[in-house]
Amino acid sequence: MIRVIVAGAAGRMGQAVCEAVEGADDTVLAAKADPALGVELADVLGEADVVVDFTTPDTALGNLRACLDAGVSVVVGTTGFDLGAAREAAESAPPGGNCFVAPNFAIGAVLLMEVSQTIARHMPECEIVELHHDRKLDAPSGTAKRTAELIGAAGGNVHEPIHSVRLPGLVAHQEVIFGGEGQTLSLRHDSIDRRSFMPGVLLAVRKVGALPDRFTVGLEGLL
Numbered sequence: 001m002i003r004v005i006v007a008g009a010a011g012r013m014g015q016a017v018c019e020a021v022e023g024a025d026d027t028v029l030a031a032k033a034d035p036a037l038g039v040e041l042a043d044v045l046g047e048a049d050v051v052v053d054f055t056t057p058d059t060a061l062g063n064l065r066a067c068l069d070a071g072v073s074v075v076v077g078t079t080g081f082d083l084g085a086a087r088e089a090a091e092s093a094p095p096g097g098n099c100f101v102a103p104n105f106a107i108g109a110v111l112l113m114e115v116s117q118t119i120a121r122h123m124p125e126c127e128i129v130e131l132h133h134d135r136k137l138d139a140p141s142g143t144a145k146r147t148a149e150l151i152g153a154a155g156g157n158v159h160e161p162i163h164s165v166r167l168p169g170l171v172a173h174q175e176v177i178f179g180g181e182g183q184t185l186s187l188r189h190d191s192i193d194r195r196s197f198m199p200g201v202l203l204a205v206r207k208v209g210a211l212p213d214r215f216t217v218g219l220e221g222l223l
């Protein structure tokens, strides 16, 4: 059994992750860390094989460092923090744990990113519109930034700015619109329930400890 601690366990994503970990056959929920529950991650870290972090942009990096310093692997879903600093932290940490980060754990969103790269080779001009619930702290979303990076690497030209919509009623949605001579092509992904992220989170929990690199970004690398 993989012993999992959820950091941010009282949050919207954290609660869904706790349920998923409790529902899987090969994982056990070792602890719920969240200041809102009166439990600090540092106090329970010794009980985990893997920590799953869905917290806030200003706490994710500190949590990730604490995990790696303790030799515990960490799966990070939090967005809006410095990925370069996270990579540095992971690559200079004492041996033991690995760090896996995904801006989006939903298979549909990962496929949208994959297909966008193929389209960009033929229709490079595009714009990204991302739409999220109104309590999301960062903009543009981590998914949109990652999509733009991948499209750019495939030869596409993502027009600036990325458009961020924040409204009650939304969960997590993204559209990529490609424009060519006399035609457009639109791709859209909608996470309408946070359960959409859970198979990806569990896959990362199972694989993070055996990854070949200390720091890995993107669910596509695990599929």
Ligand SMILES: NC(=O)c1ccc[n+]([C@@H]2O[C@H](COP(=O)([O-])OP(=O)(O)OC[C@H]3O[C@@H](n4cnc5c(N)ncnc54)[C@H](O)[C@@H]3O)[C@@H](O)[C@H]2O)c1
Binding pocket: 007, 008, 009, 010, 011, 012, 013, 014, 033, 034, 035, 036, 041, 054, 055, 056, 057, 059, 063, 076, 077, 078, 079, 080, 102, 103, 104, 105, 106, 136, 137, 172, 197
């Ligand atoms: N990667 C993905 O697929 C994906 C999907 C959805 C959301 N997200 C991201 O996940 C993050 C969390 O989103 P949410 O909607 O659940 O937010 P939320 O505000 O509902 O929950 C965040 C929780 O983190 C807790 N927290 C704050 N500091 C902490 C610390 N130091 N240690 C432990 N817990 C701490 C808060 O008390 C809160 O309960 C955001 O960055 C969001 O963008 C990622």
